[in-house]
Amino acid sequence: RPLVSFAVDAEKDGEILTLEFKKAGKKIIATPISKNGFDLPLYEKLAVIYKQLFDNMLNKNIISAYVAEGQGYAYAVAQMCFGNMLGARLESEINVQELFAHRAGDLVLEVPPEKEAEVLAIEGAFVLGSVISEQRIVWKEESISLKEAVDCWEQPLSRVFHHYGETPEGKARSTMFEQGPVIIRSEMKAKPKVFIPVFPGTNCEYDSEKAFIRAGASPLVCVFRNRTENDIRQSVDEFADAISKSQMVMFPGGFSAGDEPEGSAKFIAAIFRNDRLRMEMERLLNMRDGLVLGICNGFQALIKLGLLPYGEIRDQAEDSPTLTYNTVGRHISHMVHTKVVSNLSPWLAKASVGTVYTNPASHGEGRFVANDEWIKKLFENGQVATQYSDPEGNVSMDSHWNVNGSFHAIEGIVSPDGRVFGKMAHAERRDDGVAINIYGEQDMKIFEAGVKYYK
Helix, strand or coil: CCCCCCCCCCCCHHHCCCCCCCCCCCEEEEECCCECCCCCECHHHHHHHHHHHHHHHHCCCCCEEEECCCCCHHHHHHHHHHCCCCEEEECCCCCHHHHHCCCCCCEEEEECHHHHHHHHCCCCCEEEEEEECCCEEEECCEEEEHHHHHHHHHHHHHCCCCCCCCCCCCCCCCCCECCCCCCCCCCCCCCCEEEEEECCCECCHHHHHHHHHHHCCEEEEEECCCCCHHHHHHHHHHHHHHHHHCCEEEECCECHHHHCCCCCCHHHHHHHCCHHHHHHHHHHHHCCCCEEEEECHHHHHHHHHCHHHHCCCCCCCCCCCEEECCCCCCCEEEEEEEEECECCCHHHCCCCCCCEEEEEEEECCCEEECCHHHHHHHHHCCCEEEEEECCCCCECCCCCCCCCCCHHHEEEEECCCCCEEEECCCCCCCCCCCCCCCCCCCCCCHHHHHHHCCC
């Protein structure tokens, strides 16, 4: 049976290096460590080398680093290439034994050329090669494309742990809706309040709360207690009171009630169909300039409640758009690229139509499905807000980008008036030191846009 082991250490985020190569033209330097006849490190020398390495990292002489493993320098270089798909040209005088020998404990570094001499002052350090823009690893006359290398790397587990689902047939429809919001706020708030309900299984309330605090809102987080009948009654009262005092409601992500019974978010939907909660939500949207946001499990709840795509709490019809299981047949956890294709919603007032934003997606039931009539209506009304795309913004049905197999690569939709917005990717999962190895724009400023609506 396989053993999976994790080791965790704590360090200041500003002093941590990520492993991916950053830019073509940089030098690749290896720092071997001294070992005895039993292949164990000479720890006194090791401490000196690691101290020199750490000092160079603090001085920004090293911009990427990876600890070589049993497979040797060649494996370490390949891993560093994969992150940004930058290639490497290895020094021709290095032989095969040096490239593939057991190197546990050695480091492979990316170094700016002007810092090369300082890093080479480390005992035993030598130039292994250089970073190139071409997506290949080159050594002497040998050359392998990074795509081929990635395929080989993923192959061992691909038969039992599929990376991607089937790519749906056909081409994704995509149009740009830039007519702006159709609603106008009548009530101003210096610091609007947002109610964040927490259910058994919710796990994104902290990130969501922090995102709204950064944006200038005042979050009110309430936990729904369901251990006793009296707990449920009190929770309903607390939720209703919180909605009545708030300008916004945000359904965070997670796995409410373990995504049971019979699918995700049904527990949330059942609670919010309570007469009192339903009345407060209707007052919020129809009489009090309210906005509603749902991300991941929250998006599923908005769909189950009918708030999306209808803009009101109602039962789903047989042909209503819905979210169902990913085509890969399991939970997926990926960074995804989403393209904003509509500015109908106030939630998207600070996002640029046509811009691609990169956020984490983590769900088992994120595949958006709808019939042709609904698809046509949603696009024409500007209700399709975001779509999965490649990094260049080409909306794609390819399962590499459309990770759950959504119809027409739809990632997020809004209600007819734009007040309600739901999406699958976690725009709230960002902070200082988070996803620093992910490049491109990550902040759609959804939370700032919601706050701005009341300013």
